[in-house]
Amino acid sequence: MTQEINFDIAIIGGGMVGASLALLLAQQKPDWTIAVLEAQTFSESGRAQENFDARSTAISQGSVEIFRDLGVWNLLSQQATAISKVHVSDAGHYMGGLIDSAAYELDAVGYVIPNAWLGRVLLDKLKLFSNIQYLSPVRVEKLIPVQKGSQLLLKSGDESFNVNCRLSVIADGGSSPLRASLGIDSHIKNYNQMALIANVAYSEPHNNIAYERFTELGPLALLPLGSSAAAKESALVLTLPSDQVSEVFALSDEDFLQHLQRRFGNRLGKFLRVGRRHIYDLKLITASEQIRSHIVLVGNAAHFLHPVAGQGFNLSLRDGMCLVDSLVQGDLAGHSLGELSVLQDYLRRQAQDQTLTIEFSDKLVRLFSSSSLPLVALRHLGFVGLDLLPAIKTQFAAQTMGTAGAKFL
Ligand SMILES: Cc1cc2nc3c(=O)[nH]c(=O)nc-3n(C[C@H](O)[C@H](O)[C@H](O)COP(=O)(O)OP(=O)(O)OC[C@H]3O[C@@H](n4cnc5c(N)ncnc54)[C@H](O)[C@@H]3O)c2cc1C
Secondary structure, three states: OOEEEEEEEEEEOOOHHHHHHHHHHHHHOOOOOEEEEOOOOOOOOOOOOOOOOOOEEEEEHHHHHHHHHOOOHHHHHHHOEEEOEEEEEEOOOOOEEEEEHHHHOOOOOEEEEEHHHHHHHHHHHHOOOOOEEEEOOOEEEEEEEEOOEEEEEEEEOOEEEEEEEEEEEEOOOOOOHHHHHOOOOEEEEEEEEEEEEEEEEEOOOOOOEEEEEEEOOEEEEEEEEOOOOOOOEEEEEEEEEHHHHHHHHOOOHHHHHHHHHHHHOOOOOOEEEEOOOEEEEEEEEEEOOOEEOOEEEOHHHOEEOOHHHOOHHHHHHHHHHHHHHHHHHHHHOOOOOOOHHHHHHHHHHHHHHHHHHHHHHHHHHHHHHOOOHHHHHHHHHHHHHHHHOHHHHHHHHHHHHOOOOOOOO
16 A cells, blocks of 8 residues: 655755745744755765755845854855855946945845855755655655645655645746646746856955856856965856857866956956866746646746846745745644645735846846847946936846845845
């Protein structure tokens, strides 16, 4: 007979979003039992699983506050680099804009954290909660909606078992096979761009400045790594047209550094070294439905954004905060866990933040990846605006710091 296990909440996918949400839930409601079901192996030695990969993530001040409340910021901050300024520029033009944390009386606009460290800290914290079970490697093969909950069919190696839960949280990533299996459509906007990720070293200290530079081939971001005054390394997110990515990927280190130098310029001196390169396909994917009775989609499964503005994970954390709050309020009001009206309340409260953040990332990419003359003119106006028009600068800064649509925080 197939083994059956019951939980209040099953989170399918223990990536950055699934793991963070489990912590948010467990902290708020110690009496809810939570399963985190992750297909990849979680090593007991505390090393991160593969999906907490070689990338680094820029997190906003708003996200720092969430991690502080979860009691993990003191550990995360050990490997976090403060971003004191964000420099935004357009290749071929002298105009640029600067978002300076000092102008907002903040220590930092945000922080850069290696994904591997983020994963290790989150997964170690999960183990401390007696109401969370992190099961890995287990793959959810099927989700069957039943009355007031779901039945999940799981596979771990040759073994099969079932999980019954009142609320299923689908956090299985951008391609989300479960989203598709439930017949939920996704709207896909193809940017025809891919991101090449690598750590790079250069000759001048970064002085805790993050750079966003827009070039004809697409945007690039350099996020500072290392907190010493002499630190000269950044995490690079280099956007390329899809049909050129393999050519650039295959360049020798020396030729790659020259390519980067041409696109970025000399603000960090001479590019000297590049680490292992990785490639990610870039699309805007939005699920046509994020909630159904006793089911909610979160993280990349709900919305997968272009990474250049560093918004995807930050938005998902704010979604997570709001979701947990709606669930707790719903519980207090006597609603059953996962009841549609409660999930509708969550989505209604987060709709503005989601729309603003998705539109911000999308418009930024389109505006700054185009060589069409009206858009080029518009972006030059944008740069003038960034320095001269306080309203535009405030919107850009608020989005970067994670406070633009977040009435909730
Ligand atoms: C290049 C790049 C740079 C980025 N930089 C930033 C940044 O600076 N700031 C920012 O805010 N955001 C950034 N993002 C976005 C951020 O990475 C995403 O928001 C985040 O990774 C989403 O995590 P997730 O947990 O939703 O999905 P994933 O990380 O894809 O995790 C999904 C998990 O589900 C598991 N899974 C899948 N199917 C099953 C199944 N059937 N059963 C069990 N488990 C399953 C997978 O193994 C995986 O662990 C960046 C994204 C990219 C691509």
